[in-house]
Every structure is written in structure tokens, then in C-alpha cells.
Amino acid sequence: MTAHLSSSLFAPKFKPIEKILQSRWLILLLAVNFFVGLGSTPLFDLDEGAFSSATMEMLIRGDFITTYMGGELRFDKPILIYWLQALSVWLFGLNEFSLRLPSAICATLWCWAVYEFCRHFLNTSKATTACILLASSLIISIISRAATADALLNLWICLALLDAYRHFNQQDTHQSSAKYALRAYLWVGLGVLTKGPISILIPLVSITIYAVFRQKFKLLQRLLINPLGWLICLTVFLPWYIAEYLTQGQAFIQGFFFKHNLSRFSSTMEGHGGNLLYYLPISLLVFMPATGFFLQLLTHLRLFFSPSLTRRLDSLDIFCWSWFLFVLIFFSFSKTQLPHYLLYGVTPIFILMAKYRDQLTSRYLVALPITLFMLLLIFLPEIGQYIIAHEKKIEVVAMVKSGLPYLDLQYRLSVIFALCLILLILFRTQYEVWLRQVLASIVFTLAIIHVVIPAYAAIQQQPVKQAGIFAQNLTEPIVMWRHDMPSFSIYLQKVVPIRAPKPGEVVFTGLENLQAFPNGQVLFNQGGVILVKLPSSFGSSS
DSSP states (O other), X not given: OHHHHHHHHHHHHHHHHHHHHTOTHHHHHHHHHHHTTTTSSOOOTTHHHHHHHHHHHHHHHTOSSSOEETTEEOOSSOSHHHHHHHHHHHHHOSSHHHHHHHHXXXXXXXXXXXXXXHHHHSOHHHHHHHHHHHHHSHHHHHHTTSSSSHHHHHHHHHHHHHHHHHHHHOOSXXXXXXXXXXXXXXXXXXXXXXXXXXXXXXXXXXXXXXXXXXXXXXXXXXXHSOHHHHHHHXXXXXXXXXXXXXXXTHHHIIIIIIIIIIHHHHSOOTTOOOOTTTHHHHHHHHTTTSHHHHHHHGGGHHHHHOHHHHTTSOHHHHHHHHHHHHHHHHXXXXXXXXXXXXXXGTHHHHHHHHHTGGGOOOHHHHHHHHHHHHHHHHTHHHHHHHHHHHOOOHHHHHHHHHHGGGSOHHHHHHHHHHHHHHHHHHHHOOSOHXXXXXXXXXXXXXXXXIIIHHXXXXXXXXXXXXXXXXXXXXXXXXXXXXXXXXXXXXXHTSOOOBSOOOTTOEEEEEGGGGGGOTTOEEEEEETTEEEEEOOSSOOOOO
8 A cells, every 4th residue: 555655656756757758859858968069178189189180181181081190191090080070170160069070960879779779679768768878978978079980980889789689689571680781781881981890890799699699590690691791891991991002002001900900909009008907997987977877787797697597688688798798808808998998888788777777776876976976076176286286297287287277166066066966866856766867867967068078178178279279370380299289280270290390490399398499489388288489490309
């Protein structure tokens, strides 16, 4: 009787929100959040600056096959993201909004793909739950608004694997199964045009693990031995690879395949080393603010690894864990490790969160990771003061000093308000715990996107932007030396060579390099970055 009465009292309060969660229009609201304020913060270095300056140089050169940065060949990524950014710049001008627009669009399509998949294999309400948790996670909130290839690549990986799953489990007709297989090959081809061979490896191995667990060997054979599918895949990406090889020859093979693909796995690049356990703590940040939910889901792994218990997992569970675990294990063995590599495997976890949302019963499990993380954000000014007192690099100290005013009272009160609202939702509302998690996630991502990221961008990147704008009025040649912040060239709106300076040139560099130019004239000095005008003759620097 008491349980029935409680349910009756709860139903009217829950029904309006449940109705909202049944609506596809909520996906459009998520998309709006991806786009609002897209161009309001400076580009972040190194990644955003590198992609953006390479796109600018592509348009300046009129070369849509080979990418350059600072006048030097850039083989880091294939061509598709640069084409999309170039199209956006052509339409909307060279600015932060246009350079980030492809990522915002891809993130929206990514959410839509997850929604349609979950709507079919779960239900509409759970589909919306998966989308909200996906879109509001910390790292996806960042990459969906970043001028990089990450959102684009994850869209293709997601589409490929979701269609591969449909090939195995939506067997209405043989023709329908073939359609999904061919679509998966199309998405893989676009992934190879975005990132390279990893776009084949992740879908191929993940779906193979799934098929082996499910003992669907004939369907796996039909999927993998598919001449038309491979023809579609090769038709999508091979023309550019051939054109680039014909243009650059062995330099392309050495730079792209060996250096930026094989070497990233076999050796540490750019100081991004790690260890076998690197992605375990990183995952706690990647899934923030649903970290507690993720930790609870990990209890299901005992079913996956125990042959006697695997039969208790259904097809969707095996598929999701096969995908996530392959990505986790593969990149854990990589010598070059970056947080966003785990992104390739996060989509299935959000699907599982939606599927098992009713099992989330502890408000404290949800609240603890969010509270700790947001307390860290609240005390960023004190952390900044500690860095100023103990950091030995004068460039870092100068950057933090110039940036502390952005971590003002308004910043702190905004984060405190967001935390209080989240705790209010978690502990003072009568919604089910999974719904409290969804609402708390929305508040969290709004605070990150519209409060924290702008403050951090102002600290790290505003000096670079101001230096670029200042340098627009200079007539001397400008070079970048020992300070890799390529977004400077975007704000200068010129290609900036990356090399040792010559007499009479202006050098963009870090404050710690000022001593290399004792006779130079400092034209700009802010936040750890400087512009130094060199005399017509001076001793060589290297």
C-alpha cells in the first residue's frame, strides 16, 4: 500500500519530464548547446591551432591535396577534416566559429546516430538518456566544440559499428543485412580519410570479438568478405592517398604511415607517454559527470570475462563491452597515450548507461565524483597562486599571473551555483536517481562550456590571440621559434614560418627565450608570450 501510494505521488511529478525525454526535439536542444558560443573563446594550442593554421595555409596555397603548417609539410592526419574546415571558412570567414563548426555538426550527428540506434534496440526514453549523457560528458563537451578531427572520426567509428551490429541483429531480409554491411564500409572509408588505418582496426576487431562471443561466424564472414563493401571503402579514401603519394612520394609514406601511425603505437611521441594503467584514472575524467554510473557498470564485467556467466549477457551487452574493452586494452599498450584516444570506445558505455539506468540507485555514487571535480574548479584561483609561488618556468608563471583576473568572483560564484544546483537536484528532488543524473549532467555541461572553458581559454590563449592581432600592424617578416602555438598565425592571418629567426625579423616566442636576443626590442609581452624585433645583424640562434 505504501509503495503504491509513493508511486502515485511520484508519477505526476515525473510525467512531464518523461514526456520531454520521449521527444526528438530534445536532440535539437543538445545541438543548440553545441553551437551556442562556439566562436566566443580563442583557439586552443596545440591541436586546434595546428588544424586551423593548416586549413588556412591550404586556402592560401590553393593546394587541397597536401597540408602544410608554418610552411612545412604536415602529415599528421588525412585530408577530410581540412576539407570540411576549408568549406566552412569559405562560407563564414576565417574565425573560431567557422573552424569549429564541422565538429559541432559532427557531434550533433553522432548524438542523432546513438538516438536512432537506442530508440530501435531499447526505447525512445532510453535513447534520449544515452544522448544527454553522451553530449554532456566532459571530454565530448570539449571535442564537440574543438577545431580538430576528433568529433568527425568518432562519428564515423560510431556509425560503422552501429551498422555492423544491425547487420548481425536486424535480419528482416538478406537485402536489409547487406544494406547495413555496405553502409558500414562507407563509414569506415570516411574514417580512413579522416584519421587513417585505425578507422579500419577498431570496427574490424570490435565486431569480430562480438561475433566470436555470439558464435555468428557465417554473418561475420559475410560482413568481412564483401567485395562490394571493400570497393566502396577503397573508392572513398584511396583516391586521396594515391594523389598524395604521387605528389609527395616516399615522404608521405614515411611521415604519415610510419611516423604518425606505427610510431605512435611503438614509441612515445611529443612527450605523451604513459603506462598500462594510464586509461583507468583517465576514464574517471572522460565519463565525468557520469563517473559514478560508469563505476557501477564496471561490476558487469565479471559477466563478460566469465564463460559461465557470459550467457547471462544479451547481444547488446556483449557488443558494447567488446567495443569498449578493445579500445581500452589496445591503447593501454600504445607507447603514445592521450586522453582523447579513449573517446573511440566511449559510445557503447553511454548506451549501456541508458539500458541499465534503473539500476543506478545511489545518489552518493553520482554526487561524489562531481563534487570533488567542481571543488577543484572552485579553488582554481588558489591553485594558480600556488603555481606562481612554486613554478620555475617564468613563462608559466607569467601566463598564470595574467590569467588570474579571469578567475574572478563571478567565475567562482558561477561554479558554486552550478554545484549547489546539482546537489539540490540529486538530494532534494523525488525523481528516480537516473533522471537526477541526467539533469545534473545538463547543469554540469552548461557550467563547463559557458564558465570554465572561457576562463581557461582566457588564461592560456588570450595572450596568443592578442599577440596575433598586435602583429597585424607590423611590416617586418614574422617567424615562430621554440614556442609551438600555431593559433598565432590564425590571428595574424598570415603563414608564420617555424624556424630560427634572421636579422631584421620579428620573433614570436615564449618569455623564457628572451635572453637569446639581448639586443632585441620587445614589442609585445603578455601572459608568457613575446614579440621581439631583431636588429639588422645579430649573432645566430639555434
